[in-house]
Amino acid sequence: MNQYTQYTKGCSACKDKSEIFGSLCQTELTQLDEKRIEVHFKAGELIFKQGTPNMHFLCLTQGKVKTYIEGYNDKNLILSIVKPVEYILGPGIYADQMHHFSAMAIEDSIACLVDLATFKDLIRTNADFAEDFLRKVSLQSIYNYELFISLTQKQMPGRIADVLLYLKDMVYATNPFLTTLSRQDLADMSGMSKESAIRILREFKDEGIIQVNGNEFEILNIEQLVKISQTG
Amino acid sequence: MNQYTQYTKGCSACKDKSEIFGSLCQTELTQLDEKRIEVHFKAGELIFKQGTPNMHFLCLTQGKVKTYIEGYNDKNLILSIVKPVEYILGPGIYADQMHHFSAMAIEDSIACLVDLATFKDLIRTNADFAEDFLRKVSLQSIYNYELFISLTQKQMPGRIADVLLYLKDMVYATNPFLTTLSRQDLADMSGMSKESAIRILREFKDEGIIQVNGNEFEILNIEQLVKISQTG
DNA sequence: TTGCATTATTGATATATGTCATTATCTTTG
DNA sequence: CAAAGATAATGACATATATCAATAATGCAA
Numbered sequence: 413m414n415q416y417t418q419y420t421k422g423c424s425a426c427k428d429k430s431e432i433f434g435s436l437c438q439t440e441l442t443q444l445d446e447k448r449i450e451v452h453f454k455a456g457e458l459i460f461k462q463g464t465p466n467m468h469f470l471c472l473t474q475g476k477v478k479t480y481i482e483g484y485n486d487k488n489l490i491l492s493i494v495k496p497v498e499y500i501l502g503p504g505i506y507a508d509q510m511h512h513f514s515a516m517a518i519e520d521s522i523a524c525l526v527d528l529a530t531f532k533d534l535i536r537t538n539a540d541f542a543e544d545f546l547r548k549v550s551l552q553s554i555y556n557y558e559l560f561i562s563l564t565q566k567q568m569p570g571r572i573a574d575v576l577l578y579l580k581d582m583v584y585a586t587n588p589f590l591t592t593l594s595r596q597d598l599a600d601m602s603g604m605s606k607e608s609a610i611r612i613l614r615e616f617k618d619e620g621i622i623q624v625n626g627n628e629f630e631i632l633n634i635e636q637l638v639k640i641s642q643t644g
Numbered sequence: 645m646n647q648y649t650q651y652t653k654g655c656s657a658c659k660d661k662s663e664i665f666g667s668l669c670q671t672e673l674t675q676l677d678e679k680r681i682e683v684h685f686k687a688g689e690l691i692f693k694q695g696t697p698n699m700h701f702l703c704l705t706q707g708k709v710k711t712y713i714e715g716y717n718d719k720n721l722i723l724s725i726v727k728p729v730e731y732i733l734g735p736g737i738y739a740d741q742m743h744h745f746s747a748m749a750i751e752d753s754i755a756c757l758v759d760l761a762t763f764k765d766l767i768r769t770n771a772d773f774a775e776d777f778l779r780k781v782s783l784q785s786i787y788n789y790e791l792f793i794s795l796t797q798k799q800m801p802g803r804i805a806d807v808l809l810y811l812k813d814m815v816y817a818t819n820p821f822l823t824t825l826s827r828q829d830l831a832d833m834s835g836m837s838k839e840s841a842i843r844i845l846r847e848f849k850d851e852g853i854i855q856v857n858g859n860e861f862e863i864l865n866i867e868q869l870v871k872i873s874q875t876g
Numbered sequence: 877t878t879g880c881a882t883t884a885t886t887g888a889t890a891t892a893t894g895t896c897a898t899t900a901t902c903t904t905t906g
Numbered sequence: 907c908a909a910a911g912a913t914a915a916t917g918a919c920a921t922a923t924a925t926c927a928a929t930a931a932t933g934c935a936a
Contacts, residue, residue: 839896
């Protein structure tokens, strides 16, 4: 119990909102609750960094976080925008105990940390939990395949369309949506320079497909955007 | 027992060669052995196709297989070249029971199929096996991140360098190596047109970095190739 | 408010890469 | 062996995209 620790609602409150805690019994949830550390992050703060040891299972309970690979020449590739209640867990925990991507809060956020031993123990002792975890990992993997195709086989308009649809459907779940992501972030999500991202957004705006006001985006013609996404 | 079934050496013979069967006890191996179907594929034959139901766990015991995502405009992205003894298992089994990539033999190959129920049962009942499986999935995921960076942030020479080093180190494990992959395959591994792949190979040849004779490749200057891989 | 720093936008230009057409080489088959 | 089909290689050209430089807009601190 230190200054970062806050006993708010506890894991039981989270249970209903998350895909992977449904299989834990009350005892296990209590066990988790006692182990967890709640940490607050301000927008822009680094949560963990690629290349550092991966010591905790992390569950985001408030705010939004971007996960990204730091590549060459200070270029980043954003893998996902995580929203509550979702865990953030890299492949390192079952491999080299390292982080293979970084995570940064893009809004003020709250995350719960649980040490890996506790987490791995749950995987070993609760087969339902293990299966739920595998399911989550698998869905993420499927999404990564789509990302592969988007990034390697589509041209810029198709990639920006994918980003806009992803934000609308998966992240904000509203149509005029206000984002804290910068233009550089949008570029890092679609694997292009920020200038190119801006240009494509302008084209979409000129064609009446979207409406842009600073960081507020409204998709006016969803069908056409979907079509652009599909035709690459 | 049908015409595809052949009782050769059995799963116990495989055990030593594979990363994930080490945690199975004799009883489990026997159980697996009874369930397995051994199938022979000729080079060029499709093993399973993206979009079809995923019914089996697959273990490659002989030959080589390419796994690839079928994208837009008949363009493929090769994810990996699998060699024995390694399993080929997509994320579909814990999600939508579908194949999310295709697999094709690039050499005459032999694979063992085990129905998913048996496999999933082992995951549920043997925690060591589950952890080994998670480890394998994690390593694959880590490799995918490297692939992301290679494909999205490196220019063509860097990507071809990555492909050559991958083939030398991970697939053939010899230096002059003879491959059955076509130039189109090399292009599909590096996300470019086959003409571009050919051009880069010629440049490497002209610069004395590699030696090419048909489908035999020899890397003459490993250091420089690694450098090209790193500088993008 | 004013000034400063950051971010967004735009245009001009360079370059990486794809496409198309052609020829060469290899492989298969009758 | 010759013919045919596939694969590989090359050159000319088109174009998608990045880079660079300049300006505009925005948020923030004094």
